[in-house]
Amino acid sequence: MFDKVFWTFPSCVEAFKHCKPFVSIDGMHLYGRYDGVLLIAMAQDGNINILSIASAIVVSKSIESWSFFLTNLRCHVTPQEVLLVISDRSQAIKATFSADDSGWHPPRAFHAYCIRHMAAKFMTHFKLVILNTTYSPSKARYEWYMDALRGVSSGITDWAGHFNKEIWLQHCDCDRRFGHMTTNLSECITSVLKGTRYLPISAIVCITYEHLQKLLVTKGREAQSQLAAGNCFSQRLMASIEKNKEGISKMCVTHCDRQASVFVVEELESFMGWSQGSFCVSLSAGTCDCGFFQSLHYPCCHALAGCAAASIELAPYVHPIYRQEAVFKVYEMEFPPIPDESLWPECYGTMLYPNPLMCQKTTR
Numbered sequence: 001m002f003d004k005v006f007w008t009f010p011s012c013v014e015a016f017k018h019c020k021p022f023v024s025i026d027g028m029h030l031y032g033r034y035d036g037v038l039l040i041a042m043a044q045d046g047n048i049n050i051l052s053i054a055s056a057i058v059v060s061k062s063i064e065s066w067s068f069f070l071t072n073l074r075c076h077v078t079p080q081e082v083l084l085v086i087s088d089r090s091q092a093i094k095a096t097f098s099a100d101d102s103g104w105h106p107p108r109a110f111h112a113y114c115i116r117h118m119a120a121k122f123m124t125h126f127k128l129v130i131l132n133t134t135y136s137p138s139k140a141r142y143e144w145y146m147d148a149l150r151g152v153s154s155g156i157t158d159w160a161g162h163f164n165k166e167i168w169l170q171h172c173d174c175d176r177r178f179g180h181m182t183t184n185l186s187e188c189i190t191s192v193l194k195g196t197r198y199l200p201i202s203a204i205v206c207i208t209y210e211h212l213q214k215l216l217v218t219k220g221r222e223a224q225s226q227l228a229a230g231n232c233f234s235q236r237l238m239a240s241i242e243k244n245k246e247g248i249s250k251m252c253v254t255h256c257d258r259q260a261s262v263f264v265v266e267e268l269e270s271f272m273g274w275s276q277g278s279f280c281v282s283l284s285a286g287t288c289d290c291g292f293f294q295s296l297h298y299p300c301c302h303a304l305a306g307c308a309a310a311s312i313e314l315a316p317y318v319h320p321i322y323r324q325e326a327v328f329k330v331y332e333m334e335f336p337p338i339p340d341e342s343l344w345p346e347c348y349g350t351m352l353y354p355n356p357l358m359c360q361k362t363t364r
Helices: 010-016 063-076 091-098 115-126 131-135 139-150 156-160 184-192 194-198 201-228 235-245 292-296 301-310 324-330
Strands: 005-007 022-029 037-044 050-058 083-087 109-113 251-255 262-267 278-282
Touching: 005 063, 005 201, 010 050, 010 201, 022 063, 022 184, 022 194, 037 063, 037 184, 050 063, 050 184, 050 201, 063 091, 091 109, 109 115, 115 131, 131 139, 139 156, 194 201, 201 324, 235 301, 251 301, 262 301, 278 301, 292 301
Parallel strands: 022 083, 083 109
Antiparallel strands: 005 050, 022 037, 037 050, 251 262, 262 278
16 A cells, blocks of 8 residues: 655766755645645755755655655765755654654754745744845844844844744854755745646656756756866856956955955945945955855855955865866766666566545545
8 A cells, every 4th residue: 555655866866966065845735636745855056956856755744754755865865964954844844853863963964944934934923024134144244134123023032032043044054055045946846846746656756757857968968068168167156256246346455464365355335235344354264254255155255355356266265066067967977768668677566556545535
């Protein structure tokens, strides 16, 4: 009798080794003849392309179901150390991570909340938008927004104090999020797979295979052409670097050491309505007082100003995940074609039968 199923593919396991060290998880209900929930885990490469690395079909979003999915995910796909998982505030997911034998405990793995879900809850309580506060990559900027919010509602600090800061504040996440504050990655794929929710389980597995097969071919060709053109970093990274360079002319740089690795960068104009005036940049440590350098793992505008003033190449200060070679590695192991079913070897394994308890209830 069918109960639940987990699946992934060798190409996905290999691809994740070269993706950013976090996964986004989510689930969506099935609407076909049989009830159930499709659980998915998503990853992102250094060029902000997303891909599904594992899926499961379970009865419901229960603790047992999430434990089944996350245990298999950890065992077969994401055994890496210091891994971050981003999810909504589901109590079932929270309980799964808290279990003694989950394999998802610090320092091996960490759990963070989708900030959009946190903001929605915050608006329910205080009718405010707290996104600027939670997205703040530095403590100084966070406190600036919090001071503004305290003037609106005295209960804000009390409510926020109920949550571990590492779970929902960017400046407290030890730079594990790579700037990702929501479960948008997994929600993007649920939108793509929306039409599959009415199909049989075997068809859903085939569609995920075909979708990933096409994705790896397309993105692999793009990455290979970028390598052939001699590009060292991903296109999205270079676009962000060029954007950060726009403000360099409005900054004053002071050298603070003989090795030209520590600078004080003063903004001559305020940035987006908030500025602390000057920022200390350490290239060797990969940090800046603004927080963006360490949060995104590539030089912020202040670090770029320091590099320009000292005629230093930025390449050593960019995370390897953004290198074009790493992006190509994500898509290097392609999916083989599936032969016609008539050519499959005969199966002598256990025969599965539909679970009548999972039948959709008829409604008038």
